[in-house]
Amino acid sequence: MLGSLGLVIPVRDDLRVLEGYHSPQVDVDVRLNTNESPLSPPDAFRDALAAELSRIEWHRYPDRAATELRRAIADWHGVDPSMVFAANGSNEVLQTILLTYAGAGRRVATFEPTYQMHAQIARVVGSEVVEGERNADFTLDPDELRRVVDEYDPHVTFLTSPNNPTGLVEPSERIGELLDVTNGLVVADEAYAQFADWSALELLDDDRPLVVTRTFSKTWSMAGVRLGYAIGPAWFVDELEKVVLPYHLDAVKQLAGRVALRFVDDMNERVRLIVDERERLSTTMRGMPIDVTPSGANFILFRPTSIGGRDLWQQLLDRSILVRDCSGWPRLADCLRVTVGTPDENDAFITALKEILT
Incomplete structure (x- = not known):
């Protein structure tokens, strides 16, 4: 520079x-x-959002905790609002997770090929990235999963389902096997989950170090809004709140997300x-x-x-x-x-x- x-x-x-x-x-x-x-x-979404925008108090900071948005997301998924963290697109969600649980002197595991931003963000926050290899058909061998965990003991491991760019859905048993052997956090990146036939949300438990990340960009047709979220144990969300910048989620994003959830x-x-x-x-x-x-x-x-x-x-x-x-x-x-x-x-x-x- x-x-x-x-x-x-x-x-x-x-x-x-x-x-x-x-x-x-x-x-x-x-x-x-x-x-x-x-x-x-749908046009009804645009009309509803336009009507709500006229009532925003532009001179006030947005709700710092995004309370209503988190409640709406939680209601949709059938979880408690304390298990929801929202941010500017799923990439900011991933960045906040890695700032909290990775960083300098810590290791982040990916299984390639997969979403490039996992390794990119991990390196930007100072983490060492360790890469496991997928099979020729892009499936993940359980033995390779165990090898990476045993050899590197990663602090954060990413499994993307459906995987980008391959499109393959990670079987539930693979995530279960990873949870059985790892000492770190497991992040199931589910940006495309609504197109698939199962979700790792089924495996969430307060005693498991599993987190699921989602986005409004794909299935909600809201890529222009940049809104994403994570669902995980309440203790996990509490830690993210220590790291994220204050008022990071503006009033328009919070409103757009709430309105969108009326049109499931x-x-x-x-x-x-x-x-x-x-x-x-x-x-x-x-x-x-x-x-x-x-x-x-x-x-x-x-x-x-x-x-x-x-x-x-x-x-x-x-x-x-x-x-x-x-x-x-x-x-x-x-x-x-x-x-x-x-x-x-x-x-x-x-x-x-x-x-x-x-």
């Missing part, structure tokens, strides 16, 4: 080799690269439509020269077998269709990831694939 007097002001030594988390933003007709919902919230049926209908489209896409792609990874999320990881992944990505882009290029990531050679879009967007993607591959 260059100071105001032309002096070079060095960053921390451990940050010099880090790169930021990037997702290319290109002007295209069909954008299927960031796992957003292709569908907007609409959210469930959007999820059903996206799951149906995901299965249609997967079935169609399996009839092409493509290896398709089974997905429980709103995206599909795939590897073309008759063309390079980067070449396919470029040819899709030439047709104004943007997917996520994962081919340069470790363990994901030639892999691409496509977000499930609207039926029309998915049709455009399939048509382009057929033109390129056949």
Whole structure:
């Protein structure tokens, strides 16, 4: 970094080799690269939120404890509000967890490939990151899980379900096995859980070091709001409250989250439509020269077998269709990831694939 007097002001030594988390933003007709919902919230949500916004006391700080929002989230999940922590997107939730339970001199475990921000945030807060390896089909071997825990004794271990970018749902027994052998905190990142057939929320217990993180960005069609939360034992939430900045969650976010929870049926209908489209896409792609990874999320990881992944990505882009290029990531050679879009967007993607591959 260059100071105001032309002096070079060095960053921390451990940050010099880090790169930021990037997702290319290109002007295209069909954008299927960031796992957003292709569908907007219902008009009734917009109207209700607009009406509530007019009553915000803008000259006052927001509720520091986000009491009403936490109560609404707790009611939806059938837990006590003391078990809910809310923040600016699930990434701030993850950051707060790692600031509290990881940091300098502590270890964070991931099983690759998985969501890149787990390791990124862990390194930013000064933690050592230890990586376990998934099988060739991206499943996680119980022996590898035990090896990482026995060898490194991590203070925090991440299991993402459904996993990003693979889309695989982690079986409940795998999380149970991890809880049986670890001495640290287990974080089940469930950003895409509503698209899957089970949730680690079923395993929550005050005597287990298990935490589940969620987001409003995907199934709630609220990526523009940046609202996420964690559910875990009350003692866990109490510790996070010591670390998070005061008034970190503004009044608009708290309001938007509460209003959204009035429209659970609409959210469930959007999820059903996206799951149906995901299965249609997967079935169609399996009839092409493509290896398709089974997905429980709103995206599909795939590897073309008759063309390079980067070449396919470029040819899709030439047709104004943007997917996520994962081919340069470790363990994901030639892999691409496509977000499930609207039926029309998915049709455009399939048509382009057929033109390129056949």
